[in-house]
Structure formats: C-alpha cells, structure tokens
C-alpha cells in the first residue's frame with residue numbers, strides 16, 4: 408500500500424491562489440482511530456481563516472484543511488470494535504479532511520442517516536453539530552423559544568434554522584437579501600435583510616417589545632449593541648464567531664444588568680474528544696430521527712471537484728454560497 412496520498416496543500420499562508428493539490432504522507436492509524444477513504448469533504452469558513460494563517464489547527468490535529476467528510480472505512484485501529492472495513496460513514500474532524508485519506512478517532516465517526524447520500528453526509532457534521540451545540544447542548548434553548556439566528560444563509564445558519572424550527576421555536580434570521588427565500592423555505596418566521604433593515608427594530612415590532620430569548624451570533628462587535636437591545640429578560644447572547652469584528656466602541660452595557668442577560672462564547676474544533684463524543688451521542692439521540700424521517704436535511708449550494716479548491720474558497724469568501732460548498736474527492 409502506498410505511503411503517500413494527494414491532499415490540499417498551500418505554498419504558504421495567504422489568498423486562494425496559494426492552494427493546490429499535492430502529495431503528502433498518508434496518515435498513520437492510531438489504535439483508537441479508523442482510516443477513511445474520503446469521497447466528499449465540506450468546506451467551512453474556518454478553512455478560509457486557516458488558509459490565511461488566522462486559525463491554526465489545534466495541537467495534534469492535521470495541518471491539512473477540512474473539518475468534515477463522508478467516506479468508506481478502509482482500515483481499523485486495533486482498539487476499535489464498533490466499525491468495520493467497507494462501512495460508509497461521516498466524521499467530524501479537527502483537520503485533515505480535504506485529502507484522499509483521513510485518520511479519525513472512532514468516537515467522532517457517525518453512521519449516515521438513511522435518506523442521505525454521501526454528498527449530503529459531508530455537509531452535515533460540522534454545521535449541524537455546531538448549530539446543535541449552540542442551540543441545545545450549550546444554549547439549553549427551551550422548546551417554543553424566540554430565537555434570532557444571524558447569517559441565516561450560512562452553512563451553520565441553515566442548520567440552526569431547521570433545528571430551532573424542529574423545537575417549535577419562532578425563528579428570526581438576518582442575511583443579505585438574496586438568501587431570504589432560502590431562510591423562509593427552511594421555516595424561518597421573520598427574515599430580516601441586514602443591509603437595509605435594523606434587526607433590533609424589526610424584532611421589537613414583531614415581539615411587541617418582548618425581544619428574543621436566544622441569539623446565535625457570528626458577527627460580533629458591529630451587532631453587539633443591537634443584540635443586547637433585542638434580547639428578552641434573562642436572554643442569552645451566544646457568540647460562535649466574530650466575522651464582522653472584535654473591538655467594541657462606546658457600548659451601553661446597562662441592558663446586561665437590567666434584563667439579567669447572559670453572554671457566552673463557544674467553539675467546537677478545539678474541544679476534547681470526550682466533549683465531542685458526548686455532543687455526538689446526544690446529537691444522534693435527539694436529531695438523527697429528524698434526518699431519518701426526512702424532516703431536516705443539509706442545504707447544499709454547490710458541489711465542486713476538489714481540483715477547483717481555489718475557486719471554492721473564492722466563492723465562499725465572496726459570501727456567494729447559501730448553505731454548503733462540497734468538494735468531491737473520490738468516487739464512492
């Protein structure tokens with residue numbers, strides 16, 4: 408068996424032009440890992456940040472880009488008892504997915520829910536687990552809450568809308584105008600075009616001034632004051648990214664006190680395997696039935712051959728995707 412494989416490589420940190428498909432060592436499989444022959448890999452915003460040198464992989468993770476894959480198990484570590492060669496799976500990764508092969512701990516490998524094909528399976532792990540983690544595992548959102556999901560047309564946003572609607576929440580979204588039909592189609596109740604509307608005013612109007620119980624925020628500093636403004640009493644601002652910036656200026660913090668608000672940040676990639684295992688097990692228990700019944704699905708914008716990796720990055724960086732961009736790596 409060859410000791411090398413093809414993978415996404417970089418000439419150095421920088422723009423999309425630094426990306427190419429090159430040769431790298433095939434991963435060695437540890438006793439608690441399996442080796443997956445990758446068929447499809449999801450592209451995530453984190454890949455762009457890592458490419459730019461702004462988001463290095465956690466200690467011990469592969470330097471190769473790629474946080475989620477679907478594929479076939481081709482080798483099983485000696486301590487793994489629940490997976491066999493030839494099984495089709497999907498997996499959550501801390502890196503290494505945009506390659507012909509990836510080694511991953513067996514606890515981060517999931518079966519593929521029945522109605523989903525391998526392309527859809529590669530669009531699921533990172534964004535659905537992030538959305539589930541934020542809304543329920545960390546956010547403890549009660550059923551029928553009022554929830555504001557920023558970047559509603561993002562990969563994570565399209566997953567979060569569906570999960571929140573499945574929990575009978577009233578869902579508000581923000582996005583650019585072109586992504587509003589997709590948010591509506593996924594069930595969002597009130598879709599706000601952030602380029603032309605003040606989301607706090609729209610929410611005040613629709614909730615008769617009560618506000619929302621939870622905000623899933625990816626934007627950060629530019630939205631902070633408006634976020635505090637539109638949270639209900641005892642509401643939670645859950646931050647999972649800062650795409651719009653990190654520095655606050657002249658923000659009135661008084662609503663944090665007067666409305667007894669909570670502010671929390673969370674990440675997924677750098678968490679321990681034990682945390683991710685607990686998250687995945689709860690996700691499979693709570694959410695897999697919804698995929699199996701066809702009630703929710705990964706939203707895919709585009710599938711590209713992985714040799715078009717630079718084009719895929721440029722497309723995402725230009726905010727053109729609604730839902731996921733998937734890279735085809737090998738035939739199933």
Ligand SMILES: NC(=O)c1ccc[n+]([C@@H]2O[C@H](COP(=O)([O-])OP(=O)(O)OC[C@H]3O[C@@H](n4cnc5c(N)ncnc54)[C@H](OP(=O)(O)O)[C@@H]3O)[C@@H](O)[C@H]2O)c1
Pocket residue numbers: 450451452453533534537558559560561562563564581582583586601625626646647648649650651673674675676723726727728730731
């Ligand atoms: N904390 C975690 O563990 C975790 C895990 C996964 C992802 N994330 C983060 O979640 C975010 C979404 O990831 P993704 O892969 O789903 O992204 P994505 O599909 O690339 O979507 C991002 C969208 O956000 C909107 N956007 C970008 N900059 C904006 C700004 N300054 N103001 C308002 N909207 C903006 C754009 O849509 P419009 O056309 O609507 O502007 C863009 O298409 C990323 O920031 C990612 O890093 C965090």
